[in-house]
Amino acid sequence: MFIGREEERILREGGYLAKALEAIIKVGDAVKADRLLDVDTVHVSGVSYLTIGEAGLEYLRDISSSGARFRVFTTVNPAGVEYGNPNLPISEHFMRKQMEVVDYLAKMGASLWLTCAPYEFIRPQPGSIHAWGESNAVAYINSVNDAYTEKLPGPFTIIVAIAGKVPRFGLYVEENRVPRVIVKVNARLNPVKAGLLGRVIASKLKGEVPLVDYEGWDGQLLKSFLASYATYSPTPLAIIKGINPNWGRYAAMMDKPDKLTVDEPELRYEQPGDYDALFMGCPHASLGEIMTVVRVLEKHGFRRLRKPLVISTSRFVKSMLNPELVSRLKEANVILITDTCPMVSPIFNGLGIRSTATPSSKAIFYLPRLVNVNAMPCNIEDCLEGILDNT
Ligand code: F3S
Numbered sequence: 001m002f003i004g005r006e007e008e009r010i011l012r013e014g015g016y017l018a019k020a021l022e023a024i025i026k027v028g029d030a031v032k033a034d035r036l037l038d039v040d041t042v043h044v045s046g047v048s049y050l051t052i053g054e055a056g057l058e059y060l061r062d063i064s065s066s067g068a069r070f071r072v073f074t075t076v077n078p079a080g081v082e083y084g085n086p087n088l089p090i091s092e093h094f095m096r097k098q099m100e101v102v103d104y105l106a107k108m109g110a111s112l113w114l115t116c117a118p119y120e121f122i123r124p125q126p127g128s129i130h131a132w133g134e135s136n137a138v139a140y141i142n143s144v145n146d147a148y149t150e151k152l153p154g155p156f157t158i159i160v161a162i163a164g165k166v167p168r169f170g171l172y173v174e175e176n177r178v179p180r181v182i183v184k185v186n187a188r189l190n191p192v193k194a195g196l197l198g199r200v201i202a203s204k205l206k207g208e209v210p211l212v213d214y215e216g217w218d219g220q221l222l223k224s225f226l227a228s229y230a231t232y233s234p235t236p237l238a239i240i241k242g243i244n245p246n247w248g249r250y251a252a253m254m255d256k257p258d259k260l261t262v263d264e265p266e267l268r269y270e271q272p273g274d275y276d277a278l279f280m281g282c283p284h285a286s287l288g289e290i291m292t293v294v295r296v297l298e299k300h301g302f303r304r305l306r307k308p309l310v311i312s313t314s315r316f317v318k319s320m321l322n323p324e325l326v327s328r329l330k331e332a333n334v335i336l337i338t339d340t341c342p343m344v345s346p347i348f349n350g351l352g353i354r355s356t357a358t359p360s361s362k363a364i365f366y367l368p369r370l371v372n373v374n375a376m377p378c379n380i381e382d383c384l385e386g387i388l389d390n391t
């Protein structure tokens with residue numbers, strides 16, 4: 001791999017920066033990168049104490065006490081608890097360990113956004129270089145903004161944040177981003193079907209980049225589709241016709257593409273059976289998604305729900321809600337949690353939730369595997385109507 005003058009100087013000077021760069025060069029050699037790229041932003045994933053445990057905590061303790069500091073703007077994925085909230089059904093031990101993880105990242109200079117939808121607040125420029133670790137966010141900025149990032153492992157994103165450089169490989173190379181298959185979608189999507197579409201397309205392709213042809217995208221459909229697609233596909237990029245700013249240029253670069261269609265029957269799903277709670281916010285719910293819930297509740301006089309609706313979102317989105325509205329939601333049995341990924345948190349178990357209905361295909365994949373919570377598909381508006389208290 002080509003090493004430039006700046007990199008040679010860093011290596012000569014030694015210290016934590018040189019160590020980080022050495023590790024990146026080793027990875028670059030392993031993935032057959034040709035050179036290093038300067039990154040604009042890093043998004044660190046894998047920060048829940050539930051998944052990284054003592055070994056991960058020790059890694060962060062060691063690296064932060066070495067004096068290492070992040071050179072580029074760095075944000076952080078959700079963790080296992082709401083940061084600093086002592087009123088949750090979570091053990092004090094877990095809370096303390098989780099705070100320690102987050103504090104080490106803050107010490108190194110991370111911005112504690114603690115959200116898996118940082119793209120709601122950062123709009124990366126087409127062609128700009130990033131090093132993100134959260135698969136839905138990687139797929140989103142690759143596909144919607146045509147920003148360049150690979151899906152990087154969590155510990156590696158920390159090293160990249162220190163060095164500010166990433167090996168040029170995979171989706172950092174333009175020719176690897178050119179679609180090979182045109183996928184025509186003959187269906188009318190809702191958020192559940194958009195998630196199913198991600199799974200269907202990923203299963204029909206073998207990691208090739210698709211050019212997805214569907215009219216009628218909105219922000220929620222894109223999020224749902226891409227989160228699911230990135231869960232099932234090894235390649236976190238789908239060029240979306242009419243959405244990716246360079247989709248026309250990519251289309252012109254396609255050479256004898258394969259074609260396939262996805263029809264409505266492939267996206268059918270059963271209505272959920274019995275469940276303990278509704279869940280939305282995988283990826284973290286936007287203001288618009290929360291306001292969809294508010295509108296349904298308003299339509300029915302803010303009647304209390306018979307089962308809780310758990311919404312995971314970012315602290316930014318919550319701060320945009322009027323405190324009076326937050327109280328009304330709480331009275332209606334809506335549990336708003338911030339900073340947290342329920343898939344890597346003891347929170348569902350703490351709340352006694354064993355089964356959920358959710359519009360998120362990604363949550364349906366991970367909840368049973370990671371926290372032993374059963375999950376089934378449901379369009380949130382339909383399910384809300386079904387659990388309004390009629391007394
Ligand atoms: Fe976010 Fe966790 Fe889902 S990180 S995308 S809420 S699996």
